[in-house]
Amino acid sequence: MGPQLNVAVVGATGAVGREFLRLFELRKFPVGTLRLLASARSAGKTQKFGDRQVVVEELTASSFNGIDVAFFSAGASRSREFVPAALKAGAWVIDNSSAFRMDADVPLVIPEVNLDAVKPGQRLIANPNCSAMILLVAVNPLRKLGKISRLIVSTYQSASGGGAAMMEELESQTQTVLNGLPADPKVLPHQYAFNVFSHNTKVNEHGYNEEEWKVIEESRKILSMPDLPINVTCIRVPVLRAHSETVTVEFEGAAPSEEAVREAMRAAPGVRLVDDRAANHFPMPIEASGQDDVLVGRIRRDVSHPSAISMFISGDQLLKGAALNAVQIAEQLVIPAMATARS
Amino acid sequence: MGPQLNVAVVGATGAVGREFLRLFELRKFPVGTLRLLASARSAGKTQKFGDRQVVVEELTASSFNGIDVAFFSAGASRSREFVPAALKAGAWVIDNSSAFRMDADVPLVIPEVNLDAVKPGQRLIANPNCSAMILLVAVNPLRKLGKISRLIVSTYQSASGGGAAMMEELESQTQTVLNGLPADPKVLPHQYAFNVFSHNTKVNEHGYNEEEWKVIEESRKILSMPDLPINVTCIRVPVLRAHSETVTVEFEGAAPSEEAVREAMRAAPGVRLVDDRAANHFPMPIEASGQDDVLVGRIRRDVSHPSAISMFISGDQLLKGAALNAVQIAEQLVIPAMATARS
Numbered sequence: 001m002g003p004q005l006n007v008a009v010v011g012a013t014g015a016v017g018r019e020f021l022r023l024f025e026l027r028k029f030p031v032g033t034l035r036l037l038a039s040a041r042s043a044g045k046t047q048k049f050g051d052r053q054v055v056v057e058e059l060t061a062s063s064f065n066g067i068d069v070a071f072f073s074a075g076a077s078r079s080r081e082f083v084p085a086a087l088k089a090g091a092w093v094i095d096n097s098s099a100f101r102m103d104a105d106v107p108l109v110i111p112e113v114n115l116d117a118v119k120p121g122q123r124l125i126a127n128p129n130c131s132a133m134i135l136l137v138a139v140n141p142l143r144k145l146g147k148i149s150r151l152i153v154s155t156y157q158s159a160s161g162g163g164a165a166m167m168e169e170l171e172s173q174t175q176t177v178l179n180g181l182p183a184d185p186k187v188l189p190h191q192y193a194f195n196v197f198s199h200n201t202k203v204n205e206h207g208y209n210e211e212e213w214k215v216i217e218e219s220r221k222i223l224s225m226p227d228l229p230i231n232v233t234c235i236r237v238p239v240l241r242a243h244s245e246t247v248t249v250e251f252e253g254a255a256p257s258e259e260a261v262r263e264a265m266r267a268a269p270g271v272r273l274v275d276d277r278a279a280n281h282f283p284m285p286i287e288a289s290g291q292d293d294v295l296v297g298r299i300r301r302d303v304s305h306p307s308a309i310s311m312f313i314s315g316d317q318l319l320k321g322a323a324l325n326a327v328q329i330a331e332q333l334v335i336p337a338m339a340t341a342r343s
Numbered sequence: 344m345g346p347q348l349n350v351a352v353v354g355a356t357g358a359v360g361r362e363f364l365r366l367f368e369l370r371k372f373p374v375g376t377l378r379l380l381a382s383a384r385s386a387g388k389t390q391k392f393g394d395r396q397v398v399v400e401e402l403t404a405s406s407f408n409g410i411d412v413a414f415f416s417a418g419a420s421r422s423r424e425f426v427p428a429a430l431k432a433g434a435w436v437i438d439n440s441s442a443f444r445m446d447a448d449v450p451l452v453i454p455e456v457n458l459d460a461v462k463p464g465q466r467l468i469a470n471p472n473c474s475a476m477i478l479l480v481a482v483n484p485l486r487k488l489g490k491i492s493r494l495i496v497s498t499y500q501s502a503s504g505g506g507a508a509m510m511e512e513l514e515s516q517t518q519t520v521l522n523g524l525p526a527d528p529k530v531l532p533h534q535y536a537f538n539v540f541s542h543n544t545k546v547n548e549h550g551y552n553e554e555e556w557k558v559i560e561e562s563r564k565i566l567s568m569p570d571l572p573i574n575v576t577c578i579r580v581p582v583l584r585a586h587s588e589t590v591t592v593e594f595e596g597a598a599p600s601e602e603a604v605r606e607a608m609r610a611a612p613g614v615r616l617v618d619d620r621a622a623n624h625f626p627m628p629i630e631a632s633g634q635d636d637v638l639v640g641r642i643r644r645d646v647s648h649p650s651a652i653s654m655f656i657s658g659d660q661l662l663k664g665a666a667l668n669a670v671q672i673a674e675q676l677v678i679p680a681m682a683t684a685r686s
Contacts, residue, residue: 150647154497154589156539156578170537175521178514194513194583195629196499198641198655203620207601207643216646229647233589233655235499237580240537246497246576258550277546286538298541300550303559304493304572312541312576 002335003342004032008067008091010059010082011074012036012047015164016096019323020071021049029327030335037063038074064089069334071326072096083124092123092334094326101126101218108221111328112270113140117222118333125329128222129214130321131155131234134243136222137294137320138313141268142249145256146307148225152248153215153232157199158285160241160317162187167240174238192238199234209234242285243321244314248302255307258299265296270320275299288314292324345678346685347375351410351434353425354417355379355390355399358507359439362666363414364392372670373678380406381417407432412677414669415439426467435466435677437669444469444561451564454671455613456483460565461676468672471565472557473664474498474577477586479565480637480663481656484611485592488599489650491568495591496558496575500542501628503584503660505530510583517581535581542577552577585628586664587657591645598650604642613663614639631657635667 007024011017017038024031034049036056043058057063059078064070064086072079072086072095079099086093100106107117108126113136118125128136135153142148159170165187173183174193183191190197201210208216211234220228237244256264265273274283275297283295294315302308315321350367354360360381367374377392379399386401400406402421407413407429415422415429415438422442429436443449450460451469456479461468471479478496485491502513508530516526517536526534533540544553551559554577563571580587599607608616617626618640626638637658645651658664 152495152574152591152647154576156499156580171521174517178518178521189623190627191629194581195627196580196582196587197627198623198625200623203623206646207620207641208646209623231495231591231645231647231651231653233497233641233653235587235589235655237499237539238537238582239539244539244578246578248495248574277550280532280541280543280546280552282541284533284538284540286534298550298576302574303549303551304495304574308574310574310576312578 005068006033008035008070010072013042016073016322061085067091096127130317132218134315141264146251149252150229150250155234156237156244158239242288248310250308283314348411349376351378351413353415356385359416359665404428410434439470475561477658484607489594492595493572493593498577499580499587501582585631591653593651626657
């Protein structure tokens with residue numbers, strides 16, 4: 001048996017935080033001490049972890065003494081404030097926020113794609129944006145089949161991307177609307193029940209919102225293709241917890257055949273092919289929810305381009321889009337490093 | 344005052360049929376005799392039209408005696424069976440089904456785009472597919488700004504495209520799921536509540552489903568661009584009655600500026616520009632519902648292509664996507680023709 005790790009979860013009471021605890025149990029992550037950290041408002045609550053009842057503590061700069069690995073999922077400003085303290089205390093940090101993702105000296109990692117981006121001595125690893133992550137798990141297997149020259153993406157993003165409060169708003173507001181009453185949105189700027197809208201983040205000078213710009217910049221960094229042309233439109237849909245995306249991939253040379261793409265998807269880690277034309281069964285967020293794999297289907301040649309393929313994908317935003325990827329990074333980097341350090 | 348027209352509505356009890364009656368009143372369409380036709384199952388029901396209570400009659404080959412204009416919206420097989428009888432009886436026919444849309448001698452018309460496709464003597468006019476219609480109302484104004492070389496579209500399609508039964512299924516199933524019970528889909532093959540899925544039509548040998556193929560073929564015919572490359576993925580979302588689409592338009596030469604596109608949209612008939620970046624206010628299906636105009640926004644240069652623009656659009660599937668376009672065709676073609684004939 002390997003070493004036990006002292007683990008901190010920052011943002012332990014959020015939608016992603018709860019997934020961390022579930023995944024630690026499910027995957028038998030070697031949790032020694034478990035410190036659950038949140039805002040003062042949540043301090044004193046208890047959360048169950050296996051046989052333990054763990055009391056949530058207020059996040060402070062001294063929260064990380066004795067911690068081996070800290071998972072941050074409490075937003076970019078919390079990360080900017082407290083990640084330095086965690087690193088100073090000697091912990092590895094896996095940060096699910098956008099705070100450090102584009103820093104040149106912080107690796108941005110999807111284990112299936114670019115684990116080799118982590119250099120010796122680096123102990124802060126950034127966990128990518130959920131839409132970029134789900135996209136790249138499905139796009140990466142295509143790199144063996146040709147040189148990708150452009151990505152064109154439209155997203156169908158779920159409530160979980162906005163956390164537990166947004167999921168709750170979708171459910172309660174949908175009931176309100178079904179009762180014939182006005183939607184009365186609070187978390188989001190627009191009615192969410194039976195509606196879709198452009199992702200509610202600031203639009204930059206190029207006309208792209210923050211979510212879209214993250215997909216563009218982070219995808220380029222993760223793929224080590226700093227100039228890869230990417231077109232993306234991010235749209236919220238009234239779905240609870242998995243993101244879906246239409247994806248067109250243009251190639252520099254000839255496009256791979258549909259069957260070559262299917263074969264690559266069957267062989268790809270983290271991907272499940274769901275592409276049954278006869279049964280009209282393709283990726284759906286309700287089937288991706290709770291699943292580790294990104295579902296990939298509707299694979300076909302793009303009839304509008306000499307060398308492109310199109311597909312439709314769904315992936316659980318809270319799992320591969322957030323908590324699962326962070327835990328996989330810890331499993332594949334931190335556990336082996338700790339074992340070496342202690343041997 | 345112009346002449347009164349004797350009008351038949353085939354599929355009078357459906358979601359589109361009901362919109363016809365509402366539009367006739369709202370737009371003061373000169374309805375003389377009104378014959379409401381449906382299947383035997385609906386015959387004998389009454390529907391209100393202004394002060395009149397009109398009894399629904401069973402559709403038969405002799406239903407069109409004395410009718411000046413017949414609006415068909417009861418599916419392709421009904422149209423194939425009964426449109427010949429209506430034409431034989433001397434009526435103009437505006438057919439909302441797919442039955443005749445791709446016939447070389449049947450004009451497929453969006454009045455804002457190609458009213459000139461109707462040649463003297465033609466009395467059968469096909470009403471385009473809703474997704475193609477909403478797309479082209481927004482794309483047509485761009486043709487003044489450059490030569491379009493490719494369209495890339497992802498749809499966010501509402502329940503109304505499947506008629507009243509699908510709208511009812513979405514509402515009742517959503518309540519079922521909120522109550523914690525299994526979805527139990529009947530009209531659709533998949534759970535619709537809090538889910539999205541690939542359009543539930545047959546996938547052809549190219550890997551495109553029927554809805555996608557209609558968008559491709561009908562758009563080419565309407566634009567008189569028989570080789571225009573079009574990439575489209577059609578996805579259903581849990582929205583009641585307006586379709587939305589992400590649209591990227593590539594140009595052969597330089598792309599127009601964002602401001603030129605906005606100016607073209609402001610000037611375009613049937614379009615309303617909704618493009619407020621500061622307020623994060625863009626087209627949404629709940630705001631398109633019940634509106635005649637197609638809403639257009641999120642206009643920006645495509646950063647992944649040297650000469651393309653992207654946008655997001657929403658249009659009411661039952662209005663511009665179906666009944667409104669058919670009524671506009673009648674207003675602009677049939678009423679003037681009848682006035683001439685009777686003068």
